[in-house]
Amino acid sequence: MSSTWVPDVSPESPFSLANIPFGIIRTQSNPAPHAATAIGSHVLDLKVLSSYDKFTEIFPILKDHSDIFSQPTLNAFAALGRAVHREVRSTIQDLLSAETTRPEVLRDNDELRQRALVPRGIVKVQLPVSIGDYTDFYAGYHHAFAVGCMFRGPENALQPNYAHLPVGYHGRASSIVVSGTPIRRPNGQILLDPAAEPKVPITGPSRRLDIELEMGCIIAQGNELGTPVKVGEAEEHIFGYVLLNDWSARDIQMWEYVPLGPFNGKNFASTISPWVVVPEALEPFRVNGIENKTEVQGYLREGREDTVYDIELEVDITTPEGDTTTISRTSAKNLMWSFPQMIAHHTLGGCPLQPGDLLGSGTISGPDAARESGSLLELSKGGKEDVMLYGMDVRRFLKDGDTITLRGSCGKPGQKVGFGDCIGRVETALPLNISR
Numbered sequence: 182m183s184s185t186w187v188p189d190v191s192p193e194s195p196f197s198l199a200n201i202p203f204g205i206i207r208t209q210s211n212p213a214p215h216a217a218t219a220i221g222s223h224v225l226d227l228k229v230l231s232s233y234d235k236f237t238e239i240f241p242i243l244k245d246h247s248d249i250f251s252q253p254t255l256n257a258f259a260a261l262g263r264a265v266h267r268e269v270r271s272t273i274q275d276l277l278s279a280e281t282t283r284p285e286v287l288r289d290n291d292e293l294r295q296r297a298l299v300p301r302g303i304v305k306v307q308l309p310v311s312i313g314d315y316t317d318f319y320a321g322y323h324h325a326f327a328v329g330c331m332f333r334g335p336e337n338a339l340q341p342n343y344a345h346l347p348v349g350y351h352g353r354a355s356s357i358v359v360s361g362t363p364i365r366r367p368n369g370q371i372l373l374d375p376a377a378e379p380k381v382p383i384t385g386p387s388r389r390l391d392i393e394l395e396m397g398c399i400i401a402q403g404n405e406l407g408t409p410v411k412v413g414e415a416e417e418h419i420f421g422y423v424l425l426n427d428w429s430a431r432d433i434q435m436w437e438y439v440p441l442g443p444f445n446g447k448n449f450a451s452t453i454s455p456w457v458v459v460p461e462a463l464e465p466f467r468v469n470g471i472e473n474k475t476e477v478q479g480y481l482r483e484g485r486e487d488t489v490y491d492i493e494l495e496v497d498i499t500t501p502e503g504d505t506t507t508i509s510r511t512s513a514k515n516l517m518w519s520f521p522q523m524i525a526h527h528t529l530g531g532c533p534l535q536p537g538d539l540l541g542s543g544t545i546s547g548p549d550a551a552r553e554s555g556s557l558l559e560l561s562k563g564g565k566e567d568v569m570l571y572g573m574d575v576r577r578f579l580k581d582g583d584t585i586t587l588r589g590s591c592g593k594p595g596q597k598v599g600f601g602d603c604i605g606r607v608e609t610a611l612p613l614n615i616s617r
Contacts, residue, residue: 183198183278183279183280184198184278184279184595185197185198185220185221185277185278185279186277186278186279186281186288187220187221187223187277187298188221188223189221189222189223190220190221190222191221191222192594192595192597193594193597194221194222194597194599195590195597195598195599195600195601196219196220196221196456196597196599196601197220197221197592197595197596197597197598198220198274198277198278198596199462199592199596199597199598200219200458200462200597200598200599201218201220201270201273201274201277201459201462202218202219202421202456202457202458202459202462202600202601203216203217203218203255203258203309203421203456203457203459204216204217204218204219204224204255204306204307204309204455204456204457205217205253205254205255205306205307205308205309205455206224206226206304206305206306206307207304207305207307208226208299208303208304208305209303210296211226211228211229213251213253214253214254214307215227215228215250215251215252215253216228216249216250216251216252216255216258217299217304218273219301219456219601220277222300222301222302223298223299223300223301224298224299224300224301224304225273225277225297225298226296226297226298226299227250228250228251229293229296229297230250230287230293230297231247231248231249231250231251233286233293235286239272239276239283239286240268240269240272242264242265242268242269243265243269246261249261253307254308254309254310254311254537255309255310255420255457255537256310256311256536256537257536259310259399259400259401259402259420259536259537260401260402260403260536261401262401262402262417263401263416263417263419263460266401266420266421266459266461267459267461270459270461270462276288306359306360306361306455306456306601307359307455308357308358308359308453308455309359309399309423309453309455309456309457310399310420310457310536310537310539311537312354312357312537312538312539313354313535313537313538314351314354314534314535314538314539315351315352315353315354315357315451315538315539315540315541316349316350316351316352316523316527316538316539316540316541317349317350317352317395317427317447317540317541317543318347318348318349318518318523318540318541318542318543319343319347319348319349319543320347320516320517320518320519320523320542320543321395321515321516321517321542321543321544321545321546321555322471322515322516322517323471323515323546323547323548323550323553323554324543324544324545324546324554324555324556324559325338325339325343325543326338326339327546327550327554327559328558328559331558331562331563343517344473344474344475344477344517345475345477345478346477346478346481346526347481347518347522347523347526347527349523349526349527349540349543350442350443352427352447352448352451352541353447353448353451354539356448356449356450356451357450357451357452357453357539358450358451358452358453358605359452359453359455360452360453360454360455360601360602360603360604360605361604361605362450362452362605363605363606363607363608364428364449364450364452364605364606364607364608365449365450365608365609365610365611366386366387366390366581366607366608366609366610367386367387367390367430367433367445367446367449367450367610368384368385368386368387368610368611368613369384369385369387369430369432369433369436369437369445369446370382370383370384370433370436370437370445371383371384371385371387371388371432371433371436372432372435372436375435382436384613385610385613386609386610387430387431387432387433387446387610388432388578389430389431389432389564389577389578390428390429390430390431390578390579390607391428391429391430391431391556391557391558391578391579392426392427392428392429392496392555392556392557392579392585393425393426393427393428393429393543393544393555393556394426394494394496394509394511394544394545394546394555394556394587395424395425395426395427395541395542395543395544395545395555396422396423396424396425396492396513396541396542396545396589397422397423397424397425397453397539397540397541397542398419398421398422398520398523398539398540398541398542399419399420399421399422399423399457399537399538399539400418400419400420400524400534400535400536400537400538400539400540401417401418401419401420401536402417402418402536403418403533403534403535403536403538404418404528404533404534405533406531406532406533407531407533408528408531408533409480409525409528409529409530409531410524410525410528410534411480411525412480412481412482412483412521412522412524412525413483413484413521415520415521415522415524415525416460416521418524418534419460419520419521419524420457420459420536420537421457421458421459421460422457422458422460422463422490422600423453423454423455423456423457423458423600423603424453424454424494424587424588424589424600424603425451425452425453425454425539425541425542425603426451426452426453426585426587426603426605427447427451427541427544428447428449428450428451428452428605429443429446429447429556429558430445430446430447430449431446431558431564431578432446433445433446434446434447450605451541452603452604452605453539453603454587454589454600454601454602454603455601456600456601458598458599458600462598463490463492463591463598465592466490466491466492466591466592466598467487467488467489467490467491468487468489468490468491468514469486469487469488469489469514470488470489470514470515470516470517470518470519471514471515471516471517473517473518480525480526480529481522481525481526483519483521483522488519488521488522489513489514489516489519490513490514490591491512491513491514491591492512492513492514492589492590492591493510493512493589493590493591494509494510494511494512494513494545494555494587494588494589495507495509495510495511495587495588495589496508496509496510496555496585496586496587497585497586497588498570498576498579498583498584498585498586499583499584499585499586500570500572500574500580500582500583501580501581501582501583502572502574504570504571504572504574505571506569506570506571508557508560508568508570509546509552509553509554509555509560510552510553511545511546511547511553511554511555512545512547513542513545513589515545515546515547515548515553516542516543516545520540520542523540524540527540544556546559557576557577557578557579561576561577561578564577564578565577579607580607581607581608581609582606582607583606583607584604584605584606584607585604585605585606585607586602586603586604587602587603587604588600588602588603
């Protein structure tokens, strides 16, 4: 990969020329949401770029979609399919390369360059897509096993179906927010003493607010109602990936989840990172996932073994006093099920996926529970032990004012591929209105 002429691209930047993710921004000069890509400490405003008089000559594949980067979301771009995404990304890489074959477009075009290349710190990021539906899976083996051990013991930690299908449930799309959005502590029904009889809950703010470190997969082209997606073709339905913090109120969830699964304990907020990293950028980091020793059904059998990505993930917690501690480091490779398998299973019965739909991997933890867990539930062993923080502070679950930052990147210096921070700060629950 060649270098870029764009200034101030640190070797440690997750937005190298090897990346070229897609996002939605607002700028002072152009406050309507529109498309951009990130490069180093700048963004390339793709709406401004599309005003270039020879835009469709540079991007012939977009000749019938010249306004695609003026849209307020990336849904229409995602729907164009992987072949379009590949060509557009490759052309942008050429335009930003120090050895660009078209220096007259940006590198040597002072007027357009000054308008199109904007410092990333002064733009406002938006949700990259309008998310019509959200499905959260449970593909992180180490998390599933650890949580199962807490509640059922190691002999019955995993349910009998776990190795046969990607377990998932339907989440709430309307509460998915972009990085930087404050997260309000939810109110809900809580059973303070699970051993008490009769079991009578209270209603109030969650006392066991937690995080879940996940990867999110955004759908490109969908499928028709009644038509499943074959696992070997599923990758062509993937637009790209984001970091996902699927906030969880463990006490609310514990009381409500039987028999139909999570509800208010999960539907109050999920945070995603702002930049969609396309599969081509992650291709060099393919690795094998966690071995599934069970023979899976034919529709889930993939033609290759390197179906997940070795993305270095980490979780920081910053206290209200401003002290930051990295509480977990793990890898996105710690999945038993791949996203193509999730898509194949999701559509098996004919469920139609749509451009912009979001699939969550489930919490990603590594084998070292003390250092690689993707939730406080695991790090605190079910809320029984303190997690030590900088400055002799401790946590078992989140306090008001805590800020969680997820990060993910891969690659060597100068060629790093990352997602940008996925940040959320916990705000105090709203007072309950119990008037009739």
